[in-house]
Amino acid sequence: MRPLWSPHPVRHFEGGWAARDLALPEEVPVALVFDGATQAVMMASPGDLEDFIRGFALTEGLVADAARITRVEIVDQGAQGIEARAWLTPGTGAALAERRRSMVGPVGCGLCGIDSLAQALRVLPMVPPSALRLAPGDPARAMAALEGAQPLQDATRAAHAAAFWHPEEGLVALREDVGRHNALDKLAGALLARGTDVAAGVLVLTSRLSVDMVQKAAMLGAPVVIAASAPTSLALAHAEAAGLTLISRARGARFDLHTHPERMTQECPA
Template sequence: MSAPASASRHPVRAWVSGWQNAARLLPEEVPVALVYDGATQAVMMASPADLADFLLGFALTEGLIASAAELTATEIVPQPRGIEARAWLVPGAAARLAARRRAMAGPVGCGLCGIDSIAEALRALPRAVPTSGPRLGPQAPAAALTALAAAQPLHAETRATHAAGFWLPDAGLVSVREDVGRHNALDKLAGALSRGQAEISAGVLVLTSRISVDLVQKAAMIGARVLIGAAAPTALAVAEAEAAAITLVARVRGDSFDVYSHPQRINGEGQA
């Protein structure tokens, strides 16, 4: 049995100066069980594409593994009502897995559902060196989001998905992942980037969504220095970005944008 396609066509009754029959592409949303060493760590509602990236990226951004090398094998197994994405870890990662246990059914709008303690929800994050990372001109936020908007085929068809991209000042957009869930898209991107030669600290993570605290946490866990979002952040997301020395840019509208933390990476403004 193969995994379902990421979108399917559905009939609708459309009003366009009168009723007419039409068909619309809608994104698929399926339960995906993320299974590590035979135990289900999370069940997420997700788009059924790039699931090997999702499995790896989730393990990285949630601190289950320290690098892609700690994941030894993967298997994507369609089930009658969902998909199991299975991974096996090196022995040393098992202890981190036990410490970071989740049992969750995560809707697409929330990346922290199922966390069983406040301490786990607000875990300590690695702090970047404030002087490290890319130096960006004021045109970079709009350029990064414009490039991301042009690289979302699933969203172009359905108008119902999020995307996460990795943008380099000297190379443009080098990787994109889409999903019905904004945090799923970032996890998939994290998994994809961990397999390549890209130095995450040298570029920008760019997201189509608002910036919530779980997205800042995931960005910090993979060593990002700059996080750009189309919409506004939450207050807690700003506080966590400040603590992790991440430059958080949001509310990008044409040539205007807001920098909420560590502005020194944008055109030399601010202090470390």
Template sequence: MASLPAPVSRVTPIIWTGSANAGQRHVAEEVPVALVYDASTEAVMMATPADLEDFAYGFSLNEGLISQMEDIRRLDIVPGPNGIEARMWLTPAHSQAMTARRRSRTGPTGCGLCGLDSLEEVLRLRTPIRPSALRLTASDIMAAVTSLETRQPLGDQTRAVHAAGFWMPREGLVAVREDVGRHNALDKLAGALARTGVRGETGAIVLTSRISVEMVQKAAAIGAPVLIAISAPTALALRTAEAAGLTVIAVARHNGFEVFTHPERIVLADS
């Protein structure tokens, strides 16, 4: 059986800075990863070949294909000559639901919103945020953003991947996952949290990417009441976050941030 490729490769570009010189650079690998349920492929994503067990569980949870980890009876990561398969076998009830889902599908799937049946399904909020006692100060938010900067080994090497982290008061960052795809990084984080028993309502998700509607939907599926990003949100993402009860903090930098939705969870007295 083929082995998994390394997540980073080294290349030798010609570097021009007034004159041409041979150089070296680390670049992120990007491979097709097929999410396969009961021997049928549900989606193929271009992803970094690392933390693929987390990816399989997180994608399954965030897309509503399973409701808990135990709904997957077996998971195998199988590399091949053309990519990698994450082969999952579901419990009988979820296997039947997956079969019904495939039969009702009206068209081909895409990579950002995978396996959706209609335009209405794209905009459907699967999981509103449950009540949470989480409150964050301005110092908490800045600490979360700063902490994520120091926990991106692939990003430090390649400058070409996104990161998603989970930050908890008094504990800091408890998990970070990286990937060439921002959706994939958040799915991997979801899987890591589920596999370690960390509940989403206990902390905040921190992203290096912009906040699009899919990122809001995935954050809501995880159950995190606060989503922090260094980049800006889209208008649809904000409308979805408002309806979900999700606090969105974006444009988070060393010198400040912007709170877009549900500011009641943010205590700014220390600022």
């Protein structure tokens, strides 16, 4: 996922103007096509697109596991964008019909094109039981691991990241994108392809926690989400109902624990 270099910007300083080189992230239309039908068109970074379509299929409820995806193909359509194509096992068409999207999704949008309130506020599966327990210092360790492994963000200062962190193994996988939802979908696809036991670790996000990010985390089966920014009230309600531990504003030793504190090794006030 290479940045683009903008050779002619100027920056204003207290003493005047100065020319500088500037790295910018790529942003292209990516059509997510299942069994020949376009399910969504998202503005995204053009890397890890096989992970993207696998993760989108999982977090949007189109498939339950990797076995439902029989083949993935990435087709560059030149100036028009890129098609990420997936073929599913027979009988998966009902889920496609229920979650059909027809609108272009900008990078900040996670629910664009859904045509009913029931789809927007879908009932989430309960997070599977897990033996995972976090020490009070773990959110800082997880966030530090994420912050030290973001080459696109380091080059451009304009990308989001989603990572999977294990208390014993450290950083297991990380994906970046100009869109926060896309980064999480790409991570979900990578974990799905590897057969990673998501219940054994933590999702770590650079972004705020809106309800759609909680929905994707729950569909992935993650027991804990740690984010750099704050959640919405609706995100908290859905996390509580799905059995998801939500940790926000993780900065150094400080963090806010919102839901399901039983996954912390140190008892905290009710």
